[in-house]
Amino acid sequence: MNLLILNASPKTKGGASRFFSGLFRLFLPGIRKKAVSLNSRKDFQKVLELFPDMDVVCLFVPLYVDGLPSHVVEFLIQAEEYCQHHPCRFRLYALSNNGFVEGKQNRPALHMLQAWCARAGILWGGGIGIGGGSMLQVLGTVYPVLIGIILLQMVLSFFSTGAVPRELLHSLAIQIITWLFLNSGVLFCMARLSSALRRKQGLTDQFTRVMIPSFLFIPIADIFMILSSLFHGRFLFTLLKRDKWHNE
Amino acid sequence: MKAIIHDLEGEITDSLDQSDQDLVVIHANHLYASCRGCFRCWLKNVGFCFMKDSLQHIGALVGRSDPLIVISRCCYGGYSSPVKAVLDRAIGTSLPFFTWRGGQTHHISRYPRRKRMCVYFYGECTEFEQKTAKELVERNRLNLDYEKADVAFFENIEQLKEACL
Numbered sequence: 289m290n291l292l293i294l295n296a297s298p299k300t301k302g303g304a305s306r307f308f309s310g311l312f313r314l315f316l317p318g319i320r321k322k323a324v325s326l327n328s329r330k331d332f333q334k335v336l337e338l339f340p341d342m343d344v345v346c347l348f349v350p351l352y353v354d355g356l357p358s359h360v361v362e363f364l365i366q367a368e369e370y371c372q373h374h375p376c377r378f379r380l381y382a383l384s385n386n387g388f389v390e391g392k393q394n395r396p397a398l399h400m401l402q403a404w405c406a407r408a409g410i411l412w413g414g415g416i417g418i419g420g421g422s423m424l425q426v427l428g429t430v431y432p433v434l435i436g437i438i439l440l441q442m443v444l445s446f447f448s449t450g451a452v453p454r455e456l457l458h459s460l461a462i463q464i465i466t467w468l469f470l471n472s473g474v475l476f477c478m479a480r481l482s483s484a485l486r487r488k489q490g491l492t493d494q495f496t497r498v499m500i501p502s503f504l505f506i507p508i509a510d511i512f513m514i515l516s517s518l519f520h521g522r523f524l525f526t527l528l529k530r531d532k533w534h535n536e
Numbered sequence: 537m538k539a540i541i542h543d544l545e546g547e548i549t550d551s552l553d554q555s556d557q558d559l560v561v562i563h564a565n566h567l568y569a570s571c572r573g574c575f576r577c578w579l580k581n582v583g584f585c586f587m588k589d590s591l592q593h594i595g596a597l598v599g600r601s602d603p604l605i606v607i608s609r610c611c612y613g614g615y616s617s618p619v620k621a622v623l624d625r626a627i628g629t630s631l632p633f634f635t636w637r638g639g640q641t642h643h644i645s646r647y648p649r650r651k652r653m654c655v656y657f658y659g660e661c662t663e664f665e666q667k668t669a670k671e672l673v674e675r676n677r678l679n680l681d682y683e684k685a686d687v688a689f690f691e692n693i694e695q696l697k698e699a700c701l
Contacts, residue, residue: 298573299572303573353624353626354676355614356620357570357571357573357620357624358570358571358618359621361615362617364611364612365611388634388642389641396672399664399668399671400611400613400614401612403612403664403668404612406662406664502636506641509634513633516579520579521580522579522582527578527579529583530582531584531593531595531599532593533537533560533593533600534590
């Protein structure tokens with residue numbers, strides 16, 4: 289089976305879509321896969337030329353203004369025409385993520401991809417909508433660092449005392465379990481998607497989220513935004529200002 | 537202020553009332569750079585884009601437009617790529633902070649709540665695509681903080697012109 293993984297974030301580095309595609313690859317051992325970026329127009333032709341050789345295409349896309357990013361819509365229009373004139377027989381799966389906590393907010397984006405499949409004569413495999421994508425991406429950076437620090441402490445402790453303290457093992461287990469819990473919905477949906485993908489079967493759209501209740505998500509996300517703006521040299525009150533249109 | 541964002545060709549847009557001082561017409565024509573997802577309009581630039589083109593302050597326009605009228609070819613149940621490029625660049629309309637609206641999390645609006653947005657889709661559009669487009673516009677309404685959103689579908693530009701322009 290030939291699998292094409294498309295990272296459709298317009299960001300050239302980082303981004304939650306790239307994080308999720310990296311995570312999803314862990315579910316696909318033994319499958320011949322190729323990962324390609326779909327950042328902008330310059331990538332279109334290169335991606336289209338890969339289509340005829342593929343059995344499965346998996347698109348990782350961020351939600352922009354409640355739908356697909358503009359460059360993805362432009363790509364789909366070209367891809368529709370390409371697929372009608374070339375022997376493309378792949379099944380399309382998609383994973384859409386958004387910054388809000390509810391995964392269901394990705395539904396229009398997944399439905400647009402399903403509608404594209406109907407027009408292009410491609411089989412729609414189904415998709416996953418992930419809420420809190422940016423938060424999961426940040427946690428996916430923070431937790432490995434925390435776990436790495438604990439492992440380092442364990443190594444140092446072992447060499448200095450010849451034993452690993454129970455507290456460190458306890459702490460390591462807590463960090464791993466917490467990360468697994470926060471990502472449990474995503475990991476479960478990815479397992480289902482990889483299973484469907486291996487059998488080239490359709491999957492009902494799945495919606496999941498970071499496993500944090502909404503009343504906690506909002507203050508945590510807001511604090512993260514304030515800290516990010518500080519990193520950019522801006523304080524909270526500056527962020528709240530209004531801009532002016534040219535002729536105002 | 538009233539704003540029209542459209543992807544129509546020149547001969548059609550001649551019929552728009554350009555003399556209205558309170559009207560801003562944005563012709564989405566594939567020449568605008570698309571959003572790069574850097575979030576500098578939220579975290580650094582207080583609502584404006586770092587790209588110095590005529591859409592740099594589009595967030596302020598959308599944030600003050602009442603009504604906001606969007607005219608777009610229906611593409612798979614969403615906006616055409618040129619129109620979407622304009623809307624993607626307008627996220628500075630919102631603050632980076634979250635609130636609870638319509639039973640779901642959304643961004644807090646940077647500008648006062650506005651009354652009405654209208655979206656006119658034209659071109660071939662299946663029933664499934666129309667349903668998708670209606671959900672998309674409703675979500676846009678909540679995120680852009682409009683009280684009401686009207687959606688209409690037209691089979692071709694002539695029908696649209698007769699009904700709206």
